[in-house]
Amino acid sequence: MAEKTLNPFEIVQLQVKKACDELGENEAVRKILSVPEKVMEVNIPVEMDNGTTRIFTGYRVQHNTSAGPTKGGIRFHPKVNKDEVKALATWMTFKCRVMDLPYGGAKGGIIVEPKELSIRELERLARGYAKSIAQIIGERVDIPAPDVNTNGQVMSWMVDEYSLLRGVGQTLPAVFTGKPVEFDGCLGRTEATGYGVAIIAREASKLKDLEMSGVRFAVQGFGNVGSHTAMYAEEMGAKVVAISDIDACLINEKGLDVKALMKYMKENRTISGYPKADEINRDEIFKQECDIFAPCALENAITTRNVEQIKADIIVEGANGPTTPEAENELLKRGVLIVPDILANAGGVTVSYFEWVQNLHNYYWSFEEVQEKQERKMVAAFKSVVEMMKAKNVDMRKAAYMIAIERLATPMRLRGWFKDGTYKRA
Known part of the structure; x- marks a missing residue:
């Protein structure tokens, strides 16, 4: 039977409600944020x-x-x-x-x-x-x-x-934003989302007392986000043991050579047929033994149909909305740490912001400067979410939403978008 909340807009409205309830926020805030x-x-x-x-x-x-x-x-x-x-x-x-x-x-x-x-x-x-x-x-x-x-x-x-x-x-x-570097784009923008997912995976592994060196990593999706997630995770020392795309799933317990696979993908437009791995059905990616699983494809990838198959201790959401609420509840009961999409894949919009700033000022940074600035922003965001998670004893998704809602409610109050009696005369 299909899950009742597979509609992504219903899912996000539920997430907003849960976070507003946890914060005890004004009902007007929930109503405003629940619709575009x-x-x-x-x-x-x-x-x-x-x-x-x-x-x-x-x-x-x-x-x-x-x-x-x-x-x-x-x-x-x-x-x-x-x-x-x-x-x-x-x-x-x-x-x-x-x-x-x-x-x-x-x-x-x-x-x-x-x-x-x-x-x-x-x-x-x-x-x-x-x-x-x-x-x-x-x-x-x-x-x-x-x-x-x-x-x-x-x-x-x-x-x-x-x-x-x-x-x-x-x-x-x-x-x-997201333009080619030769046309006022930003160095590091192409890699930004996947680089950010890898950074967040590294930080999340520390919460589980794991070191990225030797961590078994599996990635669903091998487009721009999935390929760069795998590449940077490998550079940080992880062993990428499984990767899937729309055609196949590749496994290699000794670790895939991600850069070689990226080259093969560019030449063949599929990972199917890659000679240095075992090839199985793409949906088998959910069954692979790993420490960190990064869904980097589309929404509703992890559902009640496959959640029992997942063996990872950490899920880092490279895609938007890859985990349904029902599946998330099952994973949380098992103690799985789920790093939500609004934190995990925020590297893309972060570097888009850098590109926008550079365009407005017509002043451009080096690749190394961009990645250093991105890492600093993402590590700081991760730490703030962890602090909220521990302070309120909630899961990481709810903590991330609570931080975001606090940062939205204040300007909405100051703009006068709703009234709740907080204004006092000087």
Whole structure:
């Protein structure tokens, strides 16, 4: 039987409620944070290479602007839907506040299978989307970025289209982040999310009295996030014993050579057939013996259908919303430490923030400076969540949400978005 709360927007609303209840926060805070401020649906006509026209549906959701402009990626995927985008925008709000970034959350998406489009059709779609949402984005309003199936090239097309719409010969790079380094991008942005997951995995291992050196690590998903998570975990001393993608699961108890696998993936667009590992069904990834498991694919990966198979002591959520509430309850009963997505995969938005700052000031940092700044921010965020977890005797997800909600409630109160009798005359 399917779980009742598989809808990602229902899941995030439940998470907000639990954290607000634990904090004893004003009911108005829960209500405001449970819904996005703005939901835009667009229909984008695209001329196909064969001369026909297709209409693609897309969304842009802005969740909360109390702390500053909104920030969040754009995904191209056939399963994009309005509730998913609303959930992702909400998660992004909490992610930004956990990391103490001056943003609220946003998200965008288009219902499309990008593999079915030519490069020119993809460009027309990207430009059409940028044109459709241009009225609600801007460098001080809402700053999109890449997400699933989008990349620096897609962002470059969108920057160009947006700049053309604004006219007078301007190029406005700060409106989009995740751009190529050669086009006002940030060194370290491509690696940022996976690097952050590995940093958080290292910090989480310490809570379980484990050292990263020799820790058995398994990764679900081998896209940008999963591959860099595995690579940096290996560099930190972990033994990456299992990796899966959409086609297969590879296992090697002695440890996979992640950089060699990344090269193979780039050449073959799949990990299937890689010669230096045993290949099994992709869903077998959940059964592998490991200390740390990093789901780095899509939402609802860990459910009641597979939660009994998981053997890890630590789960570090590289994907957004990979664990359903029912599955999480089972894991917590077993003493598994779950590092939530809004902390674990916040490296991407953190370095997007660095890119935005550099674009605004036209001053750029080295790769080493970016990674040092990212590590410092992520370690500090991890420590603050652990302190809240211990102080309130709650799990790590609830602790992260509690920190984020505290950091959201204050500016909302100061803006006068709700009244609770806290104002006193001087």
